Amino acid sequence: MVPTLNYGSSTLETVGSVRRGRQVWVLARIRDKETTIGDADEIARYILLSNSHDGSLPVRMRFTPARVVCNNTLCTAHGSEASTLLRIRHTSGLYGSLRSIREIMDLPGGEFYATSGQYRTLMKRRIDKSTLELYVRIVFSLLEEKGKELIPKILHLYDHGRGSDMAGNTCWGAYDAFNGYLNYFRGKTQDDTLSSLWFGDSARVNKRALDVTIEMAT
Numbered sequence: 001m002v003p004t005l006n007y008g009s010s011t012l013e014t015v016g017s018v019r020r021g022r023q024v025w026v027l028a029r030i031r032d033k034e035t036t037i038g039d040a041d042e043i044a045r046y047i048l049l050s051n052s053h054d055g056s057l058p059v060r061m062r063f064t065p066a067r068v069v070c071n072n073t074l075c076t077a078h079g080s081e082a083s084t085l086l087r088i089r090h091t092s093g094l095y096g097s098l099r100s101i102r103e104i105m106d107l108p109g110g111e112f113y114a115t116s117g118q119y120r121t122l123m124k125r126r127i128d129k130s131t132l133e134l135y136v137r138i139v140f141s142l143l144e145e146k147g148k149e150l151i152p153k154i155l156h157l158y159d160h161g162r163g164s165d166m167a168g169n170t171c172w173g174a175y176d177a178f179n180g181y182l183n184y185f186r187g188k189t190q191d192d193t194l195s196s197l198w199f200g201d202s203a204r205v206n207k208r209a210l211d212v213t214i215e216m217a218t
Helices: 096-100 101-105 110-122 129-140 148-158 171-184 190-197 201-218
Strands: 006-007 010-018 023-030 036-037 042-050 058-066 084-088
Touching: 006 110, 006 201, 010 110, 010 190, 023 190, 036 110, 042 101, 058 110, 096 148, 110 201, 129 148, 129 171, 171 190, 171 201, 190 201
Parallel strands: none
Antiparallel strands: 006 010, 010 023, 023 042, 036 042, 042 058, 058 084
């Protein structure tokens, strides 16, 4: 954790690294871009800037919604090119390209608010636990025997996870439980969990989880 630093319309909150320092990241919160789902479930908009020291990955900058009450990284519902704003290979023009970051940070948040609208749709649709179990199986493509450990974990988060009292027995609550599992419990270490959620397989699963939930709610 680092002290918060204000820069233009954003606040730098956290920096860190994964994979033994080979990949580094910066997380900045965009001020005045918050929205609320339901009565008080606040969603904030962040910019995630990542880079690798060995040049194996491009510099990447993208918008990332986060659920404030539990600090969960959410998936962008629209999944358009606007959510991935910048991808730069390590070339001589890198630093010149990075000078455009401040301008990018000040872009309008149309997609963010459209995504928030989809989140609100999830909040309006109530579900029961049998539907939730089916949801988990669909997202992970689970056979009967493979769901014995995973399904109880997500059911527990659905009832008792961070912010479950706000999300309630809704499709938003279902996605929240699944998302909470990906944010904190998938992976052998915290480093593995974060790396997979932002840059690996959990990012793909998170997108699928949201897509399936939206199908259930509409």
